[in-house]
Every structure is written in structure tokens, then in C-alpha cells.
Amino acid sequence: MEVLLSVVYSCLSYLEGDESTFSSVYACFLAVAHHFRTLPPDVRAALDLSNADVDKMHTLVCHCLKTIFLPTHALAFRTDPLFDDLRDNLAKLHMDAFLNLGDLTILQECKKAIKRMVAIDILLNRLMQSEFGLYTIRVEDNDDDFADIFSMPQHMWALADDSVYSHLKKPLLAIHKMPTGASAGERNHKSANRVHSRNRS
Amino acid sequence: MNEHFVGAPMFTFYSDSPSVMIKLRRLCIQDTEFLFAFGCSPHVLHNLCMDLVKEFPVVKLIVKQIVFLVKSVCKIHLIQQLFDKICKEKYGITLVFILFTKTRWGTVRDAAKRLNRVWTAMCQLPTEIMSNDLDVDLPNDLKDLILTASF
Numbered sequence: 001m002e003v004l005l006s007v008v009y010s011c012l013s014y015l016e017g018d019e020s021t022f023s024s025v026y027a028c029f030l031a032v033a034h035h036f037r038t039l040p041p042d043v044r045a046a047l048d049l050s051n052a053d054v055d056k057m058h059t060l061v062c063h064c065l066k067t068i069f070l071p072t073h074a075l076a077f078r079t080d081p082l083f084d085d086l087r088d089n090l091a092k093l094h095m096d097a098f099l100n101l102g103d104l105t106i107l108q109e110c111k112k113a114i115k116r117m118v119a120i121d122i123l124l125n126r127l128m129q130s131e132f133g134l135y136t137i138r139v140e141d142n143d144d145d146f147a148d149i150f151s152m153p154q155h156m157w158a159l160a161d162d163s164v165y166s167h168l169k170k171p172l173l174a175i176h177k178m179p180t181g182a183s184a185g186e187r188n189h190k191s192a193n194r195v196h197s198r199n200r201s
Numbered sequence: 202m203n204e205h206f207v208g209a210p211m212f213t214f215y216s217d218s219p220s221v222m223i224k225l226r227r228l229c230i231q232d233t234e235f236l237f238a239f240g241c242s243p244h245v246l247h248n249l250c251m252d253l254v255k256e257f258p259v260v261k262l263i264v265k266q267i268v269f270l271v272k273s274v275c276k277i278h279l280i281q282q283l284f285d286k287i288c289k290e291k292y293g294i295t296l297v298f299i300l301f302t303k304t305r306w307g308t309v310r311d312a313a314k315r316l317n318r319v320w321t322a323m324c325q326l327p328t329e330i331m332s333n334d335l336d337v338d339l340p341n342d343l344k345d346l347i348l349t350a351s352f
Contacts, residue, residue: 001263002317004253005310008246012306016243025242032249048259056256064249068240070230117236175237182241 003043007035016183023080023153025180026065026073029101033061034090037098065101071116074102074109076175079135080153081146107136117171124167131168152176247306254309264301266350267312270323270343271298279337283329287322296322323347 011028014020036057039049049057065073077083087106091099102109114132118125138144145160154176160169179185216222222240229238254264274280275298285295296319301312316323327344330337 001260001313002310004260005250005313008250009307009310012243012246015246016306028242028246032246046259047257047263049257053257057253060249060252060256064245064252067248068242068245070237070239072237072239178237178239181243183243 001047003040004047008032015180018184018187020180021076021080021153022073022176022178022180023076023083025068026077026101027080027083027086029061029065030086030090030099033058033098033101034094036061037094062101069102071102071109071113072175074106075113075172076153076178078106078110079132079157079172080176081140081156082149082153084140084149127167128171131165134164135168243306250309251303263313264309266346267316268301270316270346270350271300271312273340273343274298274323274326275300277337279335280326280330280339283333283335284319284322284326287325287329288319291322291325292319 011032015025015028036054039054043049044054077087087099096105099106104112110132111129114128115125118128138146140147146156148156154173157165157169157172157176162169165172216225226238226240229235254260274284288295296315298319299308299312299315301308324347327339327347330339
């Protein structure tokens with residue numbers, strides 16, 4: 001029981017913290033799905049879990065994510081260099097399809113998110129899509145803007161090269177700054193001493 | 202579009218009512234004025250745990266057993282005192298049980314973890330009652346569960 005829920009609650013504790021990044025939402029759900037798929041045999045035997053049950057758990061993870069999911073989650077996850085290795089390793093361990101927790105593939109979700117951001121501006125859509133394409137095929141050497149994976153993604157995007165990512169930079173900066181849960185807002189109310197005010201009662 | 206992202210104010214809505222929040226999110230997604238409408242991810246992970254407890258019979262049974270054990274020991278004062286004494290002898294400190302509560306994040310895992318930690322003290326309860334000749338009977342259901350279950 002403890003083993004089954006350990007990863008879920010580790011992710012939960014991380015996501016309610018101040019330091020959690022928006023890109024980590026999708027990553028946490030992937031980590032939980034991976035944990036369910038790779039439960040130790042003794043735990044599976046103790047909990048009487050068959051392969052069908054593990055598939056059902058995966059479906060539950062997808063279903064739960066869908067209640068809050070927007071393509072922007074996939075875009076944030078895809079544009080955070082910290083999770084590049086995680087994505088590659090999970091794709092190798094399971095299949096590429098394992099990474100798709102939404103209805104479409106991650107790249108399709110990203111394109112959908114960009115399309116929603118630009119609304120009807122076709123030219124801007126094309127520019128942002130091409131910049132996103134440049135990001136996905138970038139060479140990961142020491143001169144890369146995103147080499148220091150231990151920085152927060154919003155900091156890396158703030159320092160990204162304007163000549164390459166001029167259109168994509170600002171929207172992604174805003175997205176990566178988004179809070180992961182209601183806890184951040186609640187904390188904000190508390191620190192501003194607005195928990196019990198005339199406006200909120 | 203970029204004007205949106207230059208020092209754009211961010212408005213957030215909070216309500217204690219889940220149905221209000223769900224409705225609000227749905228309206229925000231339908232309305233093209235809003236670019237994004239997100240939900241609270243820790244809440245969703247908590248809901249996932251609740252779904253696991255509901256959907257899988259063995260997990261549900263274990264949670265039921267944990268709640269039964271915790272409530273049974275805590276409601277009889279003499280057993281609770283004896284349990285504290287055994288804990289003090291075994292671990293050097295008294296440990297309290299954690300009760301699973303649906304609305305408190307993490308209590309499923311924490312309750313199981315704590316019971317796992319004090320399980321040897323728990324198993325010692327029936328023999329301690331016999332040897333101390335206490336004027337208290339351990340309920341049969343509780344005794345059976347202590348002898349058969351493993352956490």
C-alpha cells in the first residue's frame with residue numbers, strides 16, 4: 001500500500017510547493033503512470049493486481065489528468081529541457097505512445113496550444129511553429145541556451161536568444177511562470193492577509 | 202498577441218465549492234477571451250488516490266482494515282494506554298495512529314506507513330493484555346485481524 005502510493009504522494013507534495021514548475025504537472029503524471037507500470041512483483045501479488053488492473057490504473061491516471069488538462073501542459077513539458085532525458089528514457093522503456101496522456105501526441109498538443117495562443121493570426125502561428133521546431137531539433141552542446149537544466153525553465157527562456165526565439169519566448173515565459181495548483185493562490189491570499197476580509201466573506 | 206504577455210495581470214478565481222470551480226473552468230475554456238484555464242494538480246492526484254481506493258477491491262479492503270484497527274485501538278482507553286506503553290518500550294517514544302480522512306491529502310499513505318511502523322507493537326497487544334491480566338477484552342474482530350493481517 002505504502003509502495004503503491006509513495007510516488008503519488010511525493011508528486012502531490014512537490015506540486016503543492018512553491019518551487020514546482022508548470023512543466024512538472026505533466027511530468028508528475030507520467031512518473032505516476034510509469035510507477036504503476038513498474039510496480040515490484042511482490043507488491044502486485046500482495047495487492048492482487050493483474051495486467052488488466054495495471055492498464056486500468058493507467059487509464060485512471062489519464063482520466064484524472066484530463067479533468068485539468070489543456071494542450072499548454074504538454075507545451076510546457078516539451079519546452080522544459082529538464083525533462084528531455086525523462087521523455088527519452090520513458091519512450092525507450094515503454095513505447096512512444098506511453099508519453100501521450102492526452103488525446104493526441106505531445107507534439108500535436110503543443111501545436112494545438114500555439115494555435116490557441118495566436119488565435120487567428122496565421123503568420124504569427126507559422127513563425128511560432130517554426131521557432132518551436134527549431135527548439136525541438138536544437139543541438140545540445142555547451143553553447144546551447146538550455147544547457148543548464150538545473151535552472152528554472154522560465155529563467156532559461158528569459159535568457160534565450162532573441163534572434164531565434166523572438167516570438168515564442170514571451171508566451172513560454174508566461175506559461176512556465178504559471179502556478180501548478182490552488183495552493184499557490186491560497187498562500188498568496190494568506191501572505192496578503194486576505195483570508196478573512198470583507199471582500200472574501 | 203504578445204501584448205497579453207507584457208506585464209499582463211493574472212486573474213485567479215477561488216471558491217470552496219468544487220462544482221462552482223468546475224463550472225467556472227468549463228466556461229473559461231469555452232470563452233475564447235481566455236487563453237488558458239487550468240485546474241489544481243495536487244487536488245487531481247488526491248482524487249486519483251481516492252479512485253484507486255474505490256476501484257481496486259484489495260486496496261479498498263486494506264484501507265478498511267487500517268481504519269478499523271486505528272478506531273478500535275483509540276476508542277478503548279485501556280488498550281490505548283497499553284499500546285503507548287509497548288511503543289515506549291519498543292521504540293523509545295509513543296507513536297499515535299493516523300486516521301485516514303477523505304478530505305486530508307496524504308492520509309491514506311500516512312496511515313498505512315504509521316501502521317507499518319508500529320505493527321510489531323500492535324502484534325504484541327493480545328499477549329500483553331493476557332500477561333498483565335487487564336480487565337479489558339480485545340474485541341474478537343480486532344484480535345483476528347491482528348493475527349491474520351500484515352502491513
